[in-house]
Amino acid sequence: MAYRKTPAEQDRLKAAREHLVEQATTVVAEVGWANASVTVVAAAAGMSAGSVYQHFPSKAALAIEVFRRASGRELEVLGEVLHGGDGDAVHRLAQGIAVFARRALERRGLAYALLAAPTEPAVGEQRLEFRRRYRELFAQVIREGVAAGLLPAQDPEITAAALTGAIGEVLVDPLAAHDDGAADALVAELTAMSLRCAGARVDARSVHPGGSR
Amino acid sequence: MAYRKTPAEQDRLKAAREHLVEQATTVVAEVGWANASVTVVAAAAGMSAGSVYQHFPSKAALAIEVFRRASGRELEVLGEVLHGGDGDAVHRLAQGIAVFARRALERRGLAYALLAAPTEPAVGEQRLEFRRRYRELFAQVIREGVAAGLLPAQDPEITAAALTGAIGEVLVDPLAAHDDGAADALVAELTAMSLRCAGARVDARSVHPGGSR
DNA sequence: TGAAGCTCTGAATAATGGTTCACTTCTTTC
DNA sequence: GAAAGAAGTGAACCATTATTCAGAGCTTCA
Numbered sequence: 001m002a003y004r005k006t007p008a009e010q011d012r013l014k015a016a017r018e019h020l021v022e023q024a025t026t027v028v029a030e031v032g033w034a035n036a037s038v039t040v041v042a043a044a045a046g047m048s049a050g051s052v053y054q055h056f057p058s059k060a061a062l063a064i065e066v067f068r069r070a071s072g073r074e075l076e077v078l079g080e081v082l083h084g085g086d087g088d089a090v091h092r093l094a095q096g097i098a099v100f101a102r103r104a105l106e107r108r109g110l111a112y113a114l115l116a117a118p119t120e121p122a123v124g125e126q127r128l129e130f131r132r133r134y135r136e137l138f139a140q141v142i143r144e145g146v147a148a149g150l151l152p153a154q155d156p157e158i159t160a161a162a163l164t165g166a167i168g169e170v171l172v173d174p175l176a177a178h179d180d181g182a183a184d185a186l187v188a189e190l191t192a193m194s195l196r197c198a199g200a201r202v203d204a205r206s207v208h209p210g211g212s213r
Numbered sequence: 214m215a216y217r218k219t220p221a222e223q224d225r226l227k228a229a230r231e232h233l234v235e236q237a238t239t240v241v242a243e244v245g246w247a248n249a250s251v252t253v254v255a256a257a258a259g260m261s262a263g264s265v266y267q268h269f270p271s272k273a274a275l276a277i278e279v280f281r282r283a284s285g286r287e288l289e290v291l292g293e294v295l296h297g298g299d300g301d302a303v304h305r306l307a308q309g310i311a312v313f314a315r316r317a318l319e320r321r322g323l324a325y326a327l328l329a330a331p332t333e334p335a336v337g338e339q340r341l342e343f344r345r346r347y348r349e350l351f352a353q354v355i356r357e358g359v360a361a362g363l364l365p366a367q368d369p370e371i372t373a374a375a376l377t378g379a380i381g382e383v384l385v386d387p388l389a390a391h392d393d394g395a396a397d398a399l400v401a402e403l404t405a406m407s408l409r410c411a412g413a414r415v416d417a418r419s420v421h422p423g424g425s426r
Numbered sequence: 427t428g429a430a431g432c433t434c435t436g437a438a439t440a441a442t443g444g445t446t447c448a449c450t451t452c453t454t455t456c
Numbered sequence: 457g458a459a460a461g462a463a464g465t466g467a468a469c470c471a472t473t474a475t476t477c478a479g480a481g482c483t484t485c486a
Contacts, residue, residue, distance in 0.1 A: 166375035
């Protein structure tokens with residue numbers, strides 16, 4: 001046997017795969033899923049179409065990886081703020097929504113691709129899956145808030161679903177727009193609305209539209 | 214000249230077109246946009262694939278017609294309840310949401326296709342367009358409610374967008390599910406949540422989960 | 427250095443599904 | 457009933473793209 005993959009070679013492959021995923025993410029953020037063909041994505045990553053299949057068994061698999069990574073990051077950040085943050089449940093809820101919205105508005109192309117852009121069924125399923133997870137995160141905080149007497153009795157799953165949908169819908173237009181006027185006002189209004197939605201007594205003081213992460 | 218389209222013949226053509234649109238709607242409701250190929254839809258309407266092009270210049274045009282009609286009906290019903298209904302703005306808002314949700318739950322397949330099922334870009338654009346219109350309907354009632362002192366100061370456009378997204382997201386799972394358990398509870402909870410969202414003081418008495426239209 | 431075995435390439439292939447079109451069938455009118 | 461012209465048919469056509477694969481070029485190791 002005259003050839004065996006050396007560790008360095010393995011690293012190189014892994015790095016190439018990484019680079020491919022990153023570039024694919026960029027392409028998707030720029031032109032949307034529909035226009036991100038294998039050839040275009042491969043070219044952006046500086047490789048040929050055929051090489052993509054060295055790293056992924058199909059285009060769908062690559063698309064899923066791109067989606068999961070990007071969405072996973074957001075989910076993680078949201079989870080940290082909602083459950084690892086400080087303050088009571090309502091405060092954390094407000095913070096979480098504000099952080100989420102801000103991050104989205106800072107990466108419009110990507111956020112739009114993840115939230116709304118038309119895509120192949122495989123990615124659509126991921127979207128549903130991740131929405132379910134966002135919902136679960138929200139539901140936990142809401143349950144906590146209800147238990148602490150900060151929020152009125154309600155079905156936390158429904159409010160959580162509503163928040164997930166509401167945030168997405170409120171952001172869609174601003175994300176598609178080209179100017180980013182009034183991002184602060186938007187975030188403040190969205191947060192206030194979300195708190196009402198959950199039944200928190202509106203207390204503008206508990207919201208700090210500042211720090212964007 | 215030995216042939217001229219007779220009125221009866223024109224009617225027959227119009228009826229055929231009508232039938233095509235209706236059957237296409239049924240097919241879409243049953244199998245989703247993705248599986249509603251021209252051949253399948255044509256077969257359902259009892260005609261050949263080629264004949265579809267007698268009535269529509271392209272598959273996309275037919276899909277758009279199907280979407281606009283079905284969504285248009287819902288928009289109309291919602292508009293009637295929101296603006297033509299009786300009671301104050303808050304009451305009408307609650308009624309509108311309840312009616313919308315109920316109608317969706319009674320036509321799950323169609324509602325799912327209109328609200329969430331993956332589809333070609335042309336229909337996706339229609340979806341955005343119609344969501345904008347739903348939003349506008351909600352925004353008007355909310356403005357009215359604010360003006361009447363029934364709702365707190367807020368950006369009606371944002372709350373309206375939020376309601377649009379929230380209702381859709383809350384319904385997605387139940388629409389996809391096969392049992393229709395607890396539809397009443399769902400509608401009641403959704404309505405209450407929506408009212409909180411708009412900032413109405415929750416008054417369960419103002420909601421009548423009854424009559425489904 | 428050279429054999430072995432890998433990665434990379436990109437043109438060829440395959441599959442899907444909308445669209446066309448030569449032909450058949452039906453309607454109208456004289 | 458026959459000519460003129462429209463509607464209907466469905467198999468062939470076409471466009472688009474994901475996927476494959478034979479060959480070129482590297483990397484490893486004796």
